[in-house]
Amino acid sequence: MGRAVSPAVTSPPPLIQLESVSKRYGSRTVVHDLSFDVGKGEVVGFLGPNGAGKTTTMRMIAGYSAATAGRVRVAGYDMATDNVAAARRIGYLPERPPLYDTLDVAAYLRFVARVKRVPRSAIPAELDRVAAACRIEPVFRREIYKLSRGYRQRVGLAQALLGAPDVLLLDEPTAGLDPGQIQETREVIRAFGSDHAVLLSTHILPEATLICRRVAIIHHGRLLAIDSPAGLQRAVEETERVILEVTAPPGPLRDALLAVDGVSTVELRPASPAGGALIADCRIERRDGVESAIARAVAGPWDLHRLERQQATLESIFLRYVDRAGGGPPA
Amino acid sequence: MRGTLAVYQKELATYFRSPIAYFVVAVFLLGTGYFFLYNILLSGDATMAGTFQSMGILLLSVVPLLSMRLFAGEHSGGTIELLMTLPLGPWQVVLGKYLGAVTILLVITAGTLVDLVPLYLFGNPETLTILAGYIGFVLLGMACLAIGQLCSALTQNQIIAAMLTAAVLLGLWFVGHLQSFQSPASALRGLFAYLSFSLHFVDFIQGLVRSEAVVFYGLVCAVALALNAAYLEWRR
Numbered sequence: 001m002g003r004a005v006s007p008a009v010t011s012p013p014p015l016i017q018l019e020s021v022s023k024r025y026g027s028r029t030v031v032h033d034l035s036f037d038v039g040k041g042e043v044v045g046f047l048g049p050n051g052a053g054k055t056t057t058m059r060m061i062a063g064y065s066a067a068t069a070g071r072v073r074v075a076g077y078d079m080a081t082d083n084v085a086a087a088r089r090i091g092y093l094p095e096r097p098p099l100y101d102t103l104d105v106a107a108y109l110r111f112v113a114r115v116k117r118v119p120r121s122a123i124p125a126e127l128d129r130v131a132a133a134c135r136i137e138p139v140f141r142r143e144i145y146k147l148s149r150g151y152r153q154r155v156g157l158a159q160a161l162l163g164a165p166d167v168l169l170l171d172e173p174t175a176g177l178d179p180g181q182i183q184e185t186r187e188v189i190r191a192f193g194s195d196h197a198v199l200l201s202t203h204i205l206p207e208a209t210l211i212c213r214r215v216a217i218i219h220h221g222r223l224l225a226i227d228s229p230a231g232l233q234r235a236v237e238e239t240e241r242v243i244l245e246v247t248a249p250p251g252p253l254r255d256a257l258l259a260v261d262g263v264s265t266v267e268l269r270p271a272s273p274a275g276g277a278l279i280a281d282c283r284i285e286r287r288d289g290v291e292s293a294i295a296r297a298v299a300g301p302w303d304l305h306r307l308e309r310q311q312a313t314l315e316s317i318f319l320r321y322v323d324r325a326g327g328g329p330p331a
Numbered sequence: 332m333r334g335t336l337a338v339y340q341k342e343l344a345t346y347f348r349s350p351i352a353y354f355v356v357a358v359f360l361l362g363t364g365y366f367f368l369y370n371i372l373l374s375g376d377a378t379m380a381g382t383f384q385s386m387g388i389l390l391l392s393v394v395p396l397l398s399m400r401l402f403a404g405e406h407s408g409g410t411i412e413l414l415m416t417l418p419l420g421p422w423q424v425v426l427g428k429y430l431g432a433v434t435i436l437l438v439i440t441a442g443t444l445v446d447l448v449p450l451y452l453f454g455n456p457e458t459l460t461i462l463a464g465y466i467g468f469v470l471l472g473m474a475c476l477a478i479g480q481l482c483s484a485l486t487q488n489q490i491i492a493a494m495l496t497a498a499v500l501l502g503l504w505f506v507g508h509l510q511s512f513q514s515p516a517s518a519l520r521g522l523f524a525y526l527s528f529s530l531h532f533v534d535f536i537q538g539l540v541r542s543e544a545v546v547f548y549g550l551v552c553a554v555a556l557a558l559n560a561a562y563l564e565w566r567r
Contacts, residue, residue, distance in 0.1 A: 062416040066567045083567075087418035098413035100341070102348040114337040115417045143348075159413070 013076060014039045015089075015167050015197035016061060021070035023056050023221075030056045031221040033070070040166075043193035044226075045208035045215040046201035047318055053221035054201040055095055058171050061199065062092040075166050088117060091165035095172050097156025101145035105136060105155055108144060109162060116163035130158040133188050135181075149176040157185065161192070168192055170200040174207065186211050205318060217321045224321045232317050234286075241310040242291055244280040245271055248302035256297050257282055262290035277305060334419045338427025342401075343434060351400065352435055355393050360442045362389045367446045377454025382446065383464040383536045387529065390472055391500045395493035397435055398479025401428050406487035415567070421560040429480055429556060436472040440465065460538035467535020470548035471528060475500055477555035484559050503528045 014037035023031040031053045038044045048054045059065045060072050063083035072079040077086035100108055106127065113123045131137050134154040139147055144155065153176050160168060173189065174182045189198060190211050202208055208215045209229045216226040225232055246253060250268050257266045262285045271277040284290045291309060298304050346352040363386055370381030405411040414424055450456045479496040486492050507527025510520040524530055531544040 059412070062412075064412050064416050064567070084418055084420050087416055090416065092412075092416050094409070094412040096409040096412075098410040099408075100345060100410055101408065102345055103341070107344060111337055111341045112413070112417065115334050115419055117333070117418065 012040060015075050016199060017071075017073040018057075018061070019071045019073075021057070021060060021067045021072055023053075023060060023065070024068045029221060031060070031067075034218070034221070034223050035070075036216055036223060036226050038167075038197045038199050040197055041193070041195055042214065043189060043198040043200065043212045045212035046199060046218065047203075047205065047208055047215055048201075048218040049322065052218045054218060055171055056221075057218070058092075058094075058169050058199070058201060061167075062090060062094075062169050063087055064094075088163070089166045090169065091160035091162070091167070092169045093156045093160040093171060093173055095175075097152050098159070099144045099152060099155060102143065104143050105131075105140050105147075108155070109158060112159045113162050116165075118163050126162060130161045133161060134158040135184060150178060150181050153177055154181070154185070157188070161188075166196055168196055168198045168200075170198065172202060173200055174202070174204065182207075217318060219322050224324070229317075232321075240284055240286055242282045242284050242294060243306070243308050243310060244282065244294065244298060244304065245277050245306035246280060246298055246302050246304050247277045248298070250278060253278060253280060253298070253302070256301070257294065260290070260293045260297050262287060263294065334417075334423040335427045335430070338414075338419065338424055339430045339434075342428050342431025346431065346435055351396065352438075355396050355435070356439055356442060359389055359393050359439050360445075363443050363446065371450075377450050377456040379446070379450070379456065379461050379464055380536050383468060383532075386443065386468055387471060387504075387532050390468070390475060391497070391504055393439075394472070394475040394479050394500060395496040397432055398476055398483050398496055399489040399493035400483070401432060401480045402484040403486055403489040403492040404483075407489060415563070421563040424563065425480070425556055425560045429477065432476045432480065433473055436469065436476060440469055440472070457538065463538045463540050464536050466540055467532050467544070470535075470545065471532050474528065474548045474551040474555075477552040477559075478503075481555045481559045481562070484562055500528070505529070 016038035018034050018036055021031060021034045022029060034053075034057060036044075046054050046057070056065070060067050060079065061074060063074075063079050063086060066080055066083075074086045075089040077083070077089070079086060100111075103111070109127050109130065110123060113126055114120075118126050131140055134157050136151060136154050136158055139151050139155075144152070147155065153173070157170070157173060160170065168189075170189065174185050177185060186207065189200065192198060193211070193213075200212070212229070214226060214228050215232060217224045217232070244257075254266050254268060257263050257280060263282050264285065265283045267281040269279050269281075271279050282294065284294075291307065295304065295307055298307075363382065366385035366389075367379075367382045370385070371377075374381065402411070405414055447456075447461065478499055479492075482495040482499060483489075483492040486495065503526060505527075506523050507530040509523040510527075525547070531547050534541050534544050
């Protein structure tokens with residue numbers, strides 16, 4: 001008689017795991033009870049105002065400082081005790097690129113590659129690989145102190161990519177780059193993130209929307225939310241806005257709009273000082289069909305010039321979360 | 332081992348690609364040359380004793396310049412975050428850096444050998460005494476560098492690191508003088524004498540390679556480097 005075997009569905013453990021992590025400096029708590037995971041093939045954005053605890057958290061994950069409470073695991077290693085073993089699996093670009101100014105780019109990268117245990121015979125190919133990925137070939141033999149800020153940032157990124165680490169921690173990776181370089185860097189991160197775990201902190205909110213599968217919002221050392229950009233949008237905005245431009249008398253237009261099922265409020269203002277068309281700003285419930293019902297109600301009797309749905313941007317979501325959490329630092 | 336070697340080579344490259352090493356070597360060799368001529372012309376003896384004594388004091392002034400950047404420089408350059416997050420144990424970082432600084436000490440020491448040329452050309456010096464003096468000088472330098480490296484790890488500012496090192500080294504150099512004070516505790520006087528960098532060095536200058544002195548300098552190196560590694564771990 002056969003034994004019933006339950007299929008063991010074991011998903012691989014997350015590469016970055018934070019369990020109730022706190023960090024205190026003296027009596028000041030910089031990070032409070034932070035928990036989240038980053039899995040393989042994920043790019044997670046870390047958003048927060050200055051002093052929110054992003055860099056402190058990055059440093060704990062990288063093994064630069066130890067958590068006061070809680071546990072940080074990277075690739076299965078406990079960073080409190082096995083940080084040196086875990087370091088082989090981590091590529092880390094701190095906020096300020098950690099460069100030895102007197103060395104040339106090649107000597108610097110060779111040093112990092114050797115420490116990361118890249119086999120001696122594989123080092124030249126590995127340097128070529130990261131130099132190509134970060135587009136630093138033109139300055140490969142130049143002393144680091146002679147480099148522009150953009151190149152310094154990219155040499156820092158190249159250093160983090162050496163040794164093909166499983167986990168990439170990037171603290172403001174596109175700071176100081178011009179738009180073209182930002183685009184290239186995002187491509188590098190996106191390509192890398194497809195089969196590794198990437199955690200990147202950024203101030204540039206569209207960047208998080210563009211390259212991150214999930215976004216964590218942190219403020220005063222507390223995690224306010226972690227979800228996909230679309231999920232965050234849904235959580236924050238229970239209502240959305242529809243803006244119309246219509247040539248119509250104000251009273252009947254307001255009545256017609258409020259008569260549509262799903263429209264909660266209507267604000268009217270003239271489209272131009274000269275009069276004529278009106279702008280109607282409607283707050284609507286989040287469900288399908290409301291926009292088309294508005295269009296039908298308005299386009300029949302009057303001239304409808306424009307109808308657009310206003311969605312919450314990541315900026316507005318972020319500010320909403322930070323406002324909800326309160327302005328003052330926690331006691 | 333490979334990590335230590337990588338840090339060591341990085342340290343050497345950093346020393347020789349910045350003006351510090353050249354400046355320190357030049358200052359030390361010029362100073363030694365001056366004192367060598369001064370001592371030889373004053374005494375007329377083919378001996379290095381006076382020169383070794385001066386080299387010891389010169390060492391106290393150049394070691395802080397050599398060691399101040401070892402860790403404080405990593406802080407000011409923002410590279411400490413890289414160094415402490417690479418797959419390197421604290422001991423590998425401490426040893427790699429220390430061996431780099433000791434290599435510069437050996438370069439300085441080798442440079443002073445040029446003073447021996449006229450000594451052997453025009454006189455009849457005692458080779459074993461000179462050899463003992465050099466052994467003592469290298470041991471003294473290694474102990475000074477270990478203390479300098481520890482001081483450099485304790486602060487993020489290179490100037491403070493240099494001043495702290497100079498203060499500690501001067502204290503250890505002159506602590507032997509305290510034994511001549513009228514102190515009721517003879518154990519304390521013994522301790523002052525034992526801790527004195529200069530009293531142990533004098534033995535070597537006189538041609539005595541005493542195991543007690545060798546162990547003393549070795550112990551200073553070991554304790555300073557162990558504290559250095561422990562401090563790096565504790566700071567996390």
